[in-house]
Amino acid sequence: MSDIQATLLGDTGSATIRAAVERCVDEVHGGSTGSPSTDPAVIAGIGTTAAHALKGRLLLDALADYGVELDRTLPFDNPEALLANPAWTLALVLSPWKQSVATYLAMSTPSAVRTGVVDTIVRESRGEVGVNTNSWASQAAMETLMGGRTPSSILILGSGGSSNSVALACRRAWPGVRLIGSARNLDAAAVWAQRFDAEFAAPADVFALLGPGTPSLLVNTTTWGETDASEESPFVFDFSALVSPGNQFFDLNNRVSALQSTALSAGMNVMSGTFMQRATNACRAALSKARTQ
Secondary structure, X not given: OOOOOOOOOOOOHHHHHXXXXXXXXXXXXXXXXXXXXXXXXXXXXEOOOHHHHOOOHHHHHHHHHOOOXXXXXXXXXXXXXXXXXXXXXXXXXXXXXXXXXXXXXXXXXHHHHHHOOOOEEEEEOOEEEEEOHHHHHHHHHHHHHHOOOOOOEEEEEOOOHHHHHHHHHHHHHOOOOEEEEEOOOHHHHHHHHHHOOOEEEOHHHHHHHHOOOOOOEEEEOOOOOOOOHHHHOOOOOOHHHOOOOOOEEEEOOOOOOHHHHHHXXXXXXXXXXXXXXXXXXXXXXXXXXXXXX
């Protein structure tokens, strides 16, 4: 598939987030003639951390920033229970449902279809719409991290749902750049590579595929580093051999992990997942404000 460049980078990080939000909302509401709802929002969620995420400061701050009045939050255990409940207006979709919930929906945005990932559902007058906000949010984060430069190569670690969202973001921002993936699950990595016109290799073979040098943009989409417990087992990648001074490392985990510390010590420019999470929640708040009735 041929991708057309669609950059987001503004003069400031806030401007870049606003651009991501505008593109995300346009995916859902572009050309819509419905009237935005003024009713208070009822935010639902499914996933192992849904109850916690629905009370998260980043979500609540974003809703307040966009002037969205929150009525209440509703956590659910599964998509069936979520979709059977008529009360909610927007839903957060968290692990392990991001790659399977789309099968329950009649409508999804192009980004959600391209990635196979739905992280947010908006309930409209026309029905439920599956949205991938993470593709726009991760693009905003990576463009900000690169500071307007184009990476010579990008290596994405992991093959889960987030790796698809990040890959689409890379293809939108830098369509012609060499994109490489590496993961233990080679079947998933092969599907990922075909979807995004990328290369892939097993962790032990990634250096042979890379050739001389290190990737100018290195992205961790795995959950290694998400918690202290996750770092008790060895990282499957030889991370220290992938870092290099002046290159960029984007870790989707919000926590300051051992990977981020190693990259900083190597002289890399490092960004945690917090910027992306702020952009994701800004998209959700804007979608909630713009939902039609």
